[in-house]
Amino acid sequence: MKLTINEVAQCLHLPLSTVDRWIRQGRIPIQRSGNDYIFNESALEKWAESYNLMFSLPQKVKAQQQEARLENLLPAMKRGGLYHDLKGDNVEAVLGAAIENLHVLSNSSKEKLFEKLLERENLTSTGIGKGVAIPHPHDPMSDALENPLIATCFLEKPIDFGAVDDKPVFIMFILLSQSIKIHLHLLSRLSFCVRDNSFVEFLKTSPDSAAFFSKVADFEKQLDRADNY
């Protein structure tokens, strides 16, 4: 593969002007004839190694950037699904019932998840107020999942969740993600929606999945607008 001089500068993580100056000063094994740059890529890599300089191809950098791009709520919610009338009288029972519905997970990871969620609830309640809870494991589930998911569970009857405002919880969003970064990103977007009273009122009507997803899509648009201001 042939690199351009710009890509060489990127590989070395240097500004182009520095590379240009090094060529002029004869510090780097690149020759210039007219507008052309003559160099041997492997020799250049060896040279960078001998001077302890970093030399990595820009493709890898791009791949890393792609990984870093974060997903929005909607795809995660669609992946997690919407469940109505979850039965149970206490936290343990509703969480168990909710996990039963998550078909993406294998049985062994379901058990593990159940333990982790309870562990997290024992630490402090995930009931964030206004009758909403966002149960999630303390550590990200990096091995069981490929993509983040949010399972939206409407409870049959509100239960005591030990929430911050002591209101009984009527809806749970179970948030599972494979890294802390994604977790924080989704949690921040989710709490933006829940903070809005109209959204909570809407949730109380126990909407069907089509209405729910379109409402979430509306809120995400608002969020993006605020972000891009």
Add this chain to the structure above:
Amino acid sequence: MRILKSWRYPASWNIFRLDDRLLLILMAAIVGNCSGLAAVILNRSLVAMFEWLHHLRHYWWVFVLPAVGAALSSLFLDKIVKEGAGHGVPEVIYSVSRYGGLLRFRSSFSRLISSCLTIGSGGSAGPEAPVVISGASIGSNIAKFFSLNDRQRVTLVGCGAAGAISSIFNAPIAGMVFAIEVIIGEWKSVNIVPIAIASVAGTEVSRILQGNQIAFSHRLFSIDLIDIIACLGLAILTAAASILLTRMLRSMHEISGRISAPVWLRAAAGGCAVGIIGIFLPVVLGEGYHSVRIMIEGAFSQGLVIVALAALAKIVATSLTLGSGGSGGIFAPCLVIGSLLGLTYHHSLVLLWPSVSWVNEGCFALLGMAGLISGMLQAPLTGIFLIVEITGGYEVILPLIIVSAISTTLCHYIEPASYYLKDLVELGHLLRPGTDARVLSDLNVPEILERDCITVNQNMLLRDFINIVKKSHRNYFPVENEETGDFMGIIHLDDIRPYLFNPIMYDAVVLGQIMDTKVEVVHPDDDLSEVLRRMDANRLFSMPVVINNRFIGLISKATLLDQYRKELMVQTSH
């Protein structure tokens, strides 16, 4: 056809592409030959000039001859080639460290002609510095012709200097050591090999054209322990003389700079004074190789007082010639002064302890030369090798090393910068490879500029600003005027941190109120060492770069350190 076209780009030939050592050796041979030739030409024309003017020596008005020569030489430099007077070695050193050894083509002959006029007419100066500049300029222009890069060009400049010194003294090692120790200042095999080749080429040219003669041959000296002990005193004497000469040269230069006469008139006045001294002590005139030869042979028959006076007179004459605008170097005068001092010292020793059997006075003359050269250049190796080679006297190497080392150390103690480097050090222009000053001078502001700053305007509300803060990776936000786009000030995240979580402030504060308008700004052409000094003085970590009231980017110490380290690694390893 392609071969014909590419002959000027030897760096792209296949055999030279991977490693330029072979290429440099080839080029060094060419440069060494050319600069050796230049040195021979100057030497021959000086001899011719001396013979041509010899019959005028009987007239009473002979003292105006140096004046005419100096005036012509300074007129030539000032009006025709438009170059500065003096010896010019600092210019070469500066060009090597700052401009990758770029020198003007006309430098390759201008100093040859002007120094020929000055010295040939009797001015007290040496032909070595002019040939060093010619050689260096030849090397630089050959490198330019073949489109070589800066590093290769610097090496060829060193080759030129080495070839010239080697040729004029018939002393290959001295040329090589001088080029590396004084001109390039970096002992690396990539430099040493081509410079050695150039020294060989330069010496060989001079041997073919002028014969292989040792400049100052002498009888065998037998040196005892007592002589070695005695040479300690000589070292102190030569160190004192070096400092005197350095100070005299500089103060004479300052005095003549203050006189508001045309340059040629100043030079003529200086030359006239030298001519008058020359009537009484003819030893001061010219480059003085002839008198050095006599002194080393031990045939200089004057008494103690005359010799001491002659040494002083030579110092004064050299300062007058060079300080007033004549053209030439200090090498040859140093040799003369050194040998006169050596004789003085020997005469005083004999006077004080007549019973001790001292070594021949020629030996002390020789040691004196080494002491003065080492003291003036503060380059002990150059002094040692030069004297060993031009006298062919390896048996004096022990006292020679002692005198050179002590003289250099004493001079360095009193004058930290040598005569060649003093001006450069004072202007902050001495940028030896691998030093902090050099790394900072190679880097420049645009190379460490960070452009990924988000600019805001002065009418923006704090609420909108907080949304921008969310997305930014940086702590600094430049404020630009909404209409004109002019840079107004900067907001540091620390300034608003206390209000970040107070929503009442969000709509009550606009950025124009909280920005810092008294910021230190940087111009892209600013010197990085100066920028760093300002950062340290004001305890800043970042500074905005502004041209014509427009914000361009930010420079920060963190990025600077990153680049500085890479630059240092590339400059110093190997």
